[in-house]
Amino acid sequence: MSADPGIKGPKRDEVVAVSHRDLKVRVRIAGKGPAIVYFHPAAGLYWDRFLDRLAEDYTVYAPEMPGTTPGDPYAIYKVDSYYDLLLIYEEVLRKLGLQGAIAIGQSMGGMVACDLAAFYVDLFGKLVPLGPCGLWRDDAPSGIPDLYTSPPQQMAGFLFHDPRTAPGAIEMMTPPSDPEIFPMFVAQITWVQGCAAKFLWPFPDYGLRKRLGRIQIPTLILWGENDRVTPAKHAEDFHTLIANSAIKIYPQCGHILQMEKIEEALADIKRFIA
Amino acid sequence: MKVLAFQQLAYRHLPPGFSEKYTCVVTPPYFELVEAGKMHEAHVHFLDEMMHAARVGFDGLGVTEHSQAAYDILPNPNLLLAALAYGTQAEGLKPALACVGRSLGKSKEPLRVAEEFSVIDQISGGRMIAGFPISLSYDSNQNQGIPPIETRPRFAENLALIERALREEKPFPFNGQFSKHPYVNIWPRPVQRKLPIWAPAVGNPVTLKGILERDQVFLYPGWFGPRQAGSAVFKRYWGMAEEMGRDANPYRLAFLQTVAVGETDAEAHREYGPHIENGFRNAFGAMPPSSLSLPGYHDIKGVEILARNPADFGLVPKMKTIKYSELVDAQCAIVGSAETVADQLIELVRDFRIGSLLLMTQMGSMPTGLVKKNMSLIAQRVMPKLKQAWRDSGFESQGWKHKWWPASLS
Numbered sequence: 001m002s003a004d005p006g007i008k009g010p011k012r013d014e015v016v017a018v019s020h021r022d023l024k025v026r027v028r029i030a031g032k033g034p035a036i037v038y039f040h041p042a043a044g045l046y047w048d049r050f051l052d053r054l055a056e057d058y059t060v061y062a063p064e065m066p067g068t069t070p071g072d073p074y075a076i077y078k079v080d081s082y083y084d085l086l087l088i089y090e091e092v093l094r095k096l097g098l099q100g101a102i103a104i105g106q107s108m109g110g111m112v113a114c115d116l117a118a119f120y121v122d123l124f125g126k127l128v129p130l131g132p133c134g135l136w137r138d139d140a141p142s143g144i145p146d147l148y149t150s151p152p153q154q155m156a157g158f159l160f161h162d163p164r165t166a167p168g169a170i171e172m173m174t175p176p177s178d179p180e181i182f183p184m185f186v187a188q189i190t191w192v193q194g195c196a197a198k199f200l201w202p203f204p205d206y207g208l209r210k211r212l213g214r215i216q217i218p219t220l221i222l223w224g225e226n227d228r229v230t231p232a233k234h235a236e237d238f239h240t241l242i243a244n245s246a247i248k249i250y251p252q253c254g255h256i257l258q259m260e261k262i263e264e265a266l267a268d269i270k271r272f273i274a
Numbered sequence: 275m276k277v278l279a280f281q282q283l284a285y286r287h288l289p290p291g292f293s294e295k296y297t298c299v300v301t302p303p304y305f306e307l308v309e310a311g312k313m314h315e316a317h318v319h320f321l322d323e324m325m326h327a328a329r330v331g332f333d334g335l336g337v338t339e340h341s342q343a344a345y346d347i348l349p350n351p352n353l354l355l356a357a358l359a360y361g362t363q364a365e366g367l368k369p370a371l372a373c374v375g376r377s378l379g380k381s382k383e384p385l386r387v388a389e390e391f392s393v394i395d396q397i398s399g400g401r402m403i404a405g406f407p408i409s410l411s412y413d414s415n416q417n418q419g420i421p422p423i424e425t426r427p428r429f430a431e432n433l434a435l436i437e438r439a440l441r442e443e444k445p446f447p448f449n450g451q452f453s454k455h456p457y458v459n460i461w462p463r464p465v466q467r468k469l470p471i472w473a474p475a476v477g478n479p480v481t482l483k484g485i486l487e488r489d490q491v492f493l494y495p496g497w498f499g500p501r502q503a504g505s506a507v508f509k510r511y512w513g514m515a516e517e518m519g520r521d522a523n524p525y526r527l528a529f530l531q532t533v534a535v536g537e538t539d540a541e542a543h544r545e546y547g548p549h550i551e552n553g554f555r556n557a558f559g560a561m562p563p564s565s566l567s568l569p570g571y572h573d574i575k576g577v578e579i580l581a582r583n584p585a586d587f588g589l590v591p592k593m594k595t596i597k598y599s600e601l602v603d604a605q606c607a608i609v610g611s612a613e614t615v616a617d618q619l620i621e622l623v624r625d626f627r628i629g630s631l632l633l634m635t636q637m638g639s640m641p642t643g644l645v646k647k648n649m650s651l652i653a654q655r656v657m658p659k660l661k662q663a664w665r666d667s668g669f670e671s672q673g674w675k676h677k678w679w680p681a682s683l684s
C-alpha cells in the first residue's frame with residue numbers, strides 16, 4: 001500500500017530460517033516493552049498508525065506471510081497448506097523466543113492467531129482477534145469472494161464503513177502516482193492478495209469452529225458492526241466458543257476496525273493487555 | 275494448411291442491452307434470461323451446424339470448455355464432441371475433432387479428461403486433437419473455487435498426469451499434490467498412440483515457454499484483433515521458438531478467427547454485422563475484467579507487465595459498447611465476400627506463419643440458417659483460395675509436415 005508520511009514504521013527486521021525447507025520469514029519489529037505479535041490481513045503487512053501506537057509501549061513483532069515479502073514472491077510455493085503455514089509461524093515465534101507474547105491478528109491474521117492459540121495452547125499469553133475470518137455461517141456467508149472480485153475502485157467501500165472518515169484510509173488506498181512505480185505497486189499488492197487467497201479462497205473455513213473451544217487464554221474479540229468481509233454475526237460465535245473471552249462490537253465501523261476506530265480499539269486493547 | 279470450423283455454443287436470444295445490465299459469466303441469472311425451448315434449440319442447432327461444416331468439407335471441427343457462461347454453454351465440450359464423433363462416423367465423414375480444449379487449471383478429475391478423449395478417439399477411429407488451456411480465471415477460481423495461485427500448478431500437474439496416463443502401457447501410481455491414484459490404467463486408451471495437442475493461450479511468455487518445451491501447437495485466439503493485440507504475441511512466440519531451438523514449422527501455430535462470408539461485401543456486412551456486434555458485446559463486453567484475473571492467477575511479473583502495457587488488451591476495454599465497424603476495422607471479425615475474406619486471411623497466414631486456421635462461424639444471435647450459409651461459402655470459395663495460397667507461399671515447398679494432425683488422417 002502507499003506510504004503514509006504520518007507513519008513511523010518498523011525499526012528493524014529479523015529474518016528467520018524455517019527448518020526442512022529453503023524458506024526465510026521476515027519479521028518486522030518496532031518499539032520496546034512486552035512482546036506483541038501482529039498477524040497481518042490478506043492485503044499484507046501494512047504498518048499503520050495502530051502498530052505505531054502499540055509500539056509506544058510494546059515491542060511489536062509482525063511476521064510477513066511467505067510470498068508477501070517484497071523480492072521473495074515465490075516463497076508462497078514452499079507452503080503446502082494452511083496447516084503448513086501454522087507450523088511455519090509457530091517455528092518462527094519459537095525461534096524468536098516469543099512464547100507468552102500477546103497475539104493480535106486482523107482478518108486472516110485473526111484466524112491464524114486463533115488457530116495458533118488453539119493448536120499450541122501455551123504459545124500466547126493473551127489473544128486479540130480483530131474481525132477474524134475462519135468460520136462459516138449459511139445466514140452470513142463470508143464476503144471474501146466479493147472482496148476479491150470487486151473492482152479496485154469499490155475496494156475501500158468493502159473494507160471501511162466510511163473510507164472518507166476512517167483515519168489513514170485514503171492514504172492507504174491511494175496508489176502511487178509515479179508511472180514507473182505504479183506497475184510494481186499493482187503487481188506487489190495483487191500478488192500479496194493472491195498469496196493470502198491460497199488460504200482464504202473461496203472460503204476460509206478449515207474447521208476452526210471445532211478448535212475454538214481449545215483456547216483457554218484471555219481473549220478480547222473486536223469487530224466492526226458493518227463488516228462486509230467477515231460479518232459481525234460471526235463475532236458471537238467466537239465469543240460463545242472461546243470460554244475466557246470478552247467481546248466488543250464498534251458501531252459505524254467496517255472490516256479494518258484498527259483504522260476506522262483506532263482510538264477506541266487502542267484504548268480497549270491496551271486496557272485488556274495491561 | 276488445415277482449416278477447421280470452430281464454434282462456441284452461445285445462447286442466441288439474450289435481451290437487447292444485455293452487456294450493459296448483466297455479466298455473461300459466473301452470475302448471469304439463468305431463469306430470467308433463458309426460454310427453455312430456445313436453449314434446447316441452441317444445442318440442436320450447434321450440432322446441426324457442426325455436422326454441416328463436416329459435410330461441406332472443413333478439415334476439422336473445434337470446440338472448447340466454459341462453465342457458468344452465457345456466451346459459451348459448453349461445460350463439458352466432450353459431450354457434444356462425442357455426438358459429432360458418432361454423427362460424422364455414421365456418415366463416413368472424416369473431420370478431425372479438436373477439443374481445444376479441456377481447462378486443466380480447473381479440473382478436479384483430470385483422469386476423466388483422459389478417459390473422455392480416449393472414448394472420442396475410439397468412436398471416431400482416431401480423429402481426436404486434444405487441447406489443454408490453463409483455464410480462464412473466472413472459470414477455475416470463481417466457478418470451481420480453485421485458489422487462483424494454485425491454478426497454474428494444478429494445470430501443470432493435471433497435464434503431466436494426463437500425458438502419462440495416455441502414454442504408459444502399464445498401471446502406475448500417481449502421487450500428486452492435487453490428486454493421488456494408486457493405479458492409473460485408463461480404459462480405453464486412444465486409437466492414436468500419441469494424441470496431437472494444441473494449446474490455446476493468449477500469449478503469456480511463461481505459458482508459451484511451456485507449450486514450446488512440450489512441443490505442442492500454440493493456438494492463439496484473435497478475438498481482440500490479430501494485428502493490434504496479436505502481432506506482438508506472434509513475434510514473441512516465433513522468437514521464443516528460435517531461442518529454444520524449435521524449428522519454424524508453421525504448423526506449430528494455429529489461429530482462431532471470427533469469419534463471416536457473403537455473396538458480396540455489402541451483403542455480408544448487412545446480414546452478419548448485427549449478430550457479430552451482438553456476439554462481441556455479449557461475450558467479451560460482458561466479462562468483468564476482475565473475473566479474468568483474480569489476485570494470484572497471473573504471476574507477479576505478468577501483472578507488472580500488464581500494468582505497464584495496457585495496449586496488450588487490444589480492444590477489450592471497449593467491448594461492452596463496441597461498434598461493428600470497430601470490430602471489422604481491427605479484424606476482430608473478418609467479414610465480406612469470399613475474395614475479401616480470403617485476401618485478409620492469406621495475409622495473416624503469410625505474415626505470422628500460421629499453419630492451421632480455426633474459423634469461428636457463429637457469433638451471438640446469428641441464426642442457424644446464416645451460420646450454415648457462412649460455412650458453405652467458406653468451404654466452397656474461401657478454403658480453396660487459402661490452400662492455393664499455402665501452396666504458393668512456399669510453406670509447402672519447404673516441406674513442413676503437420677506433426678500435430680491426427681495420425682489416421684495424415
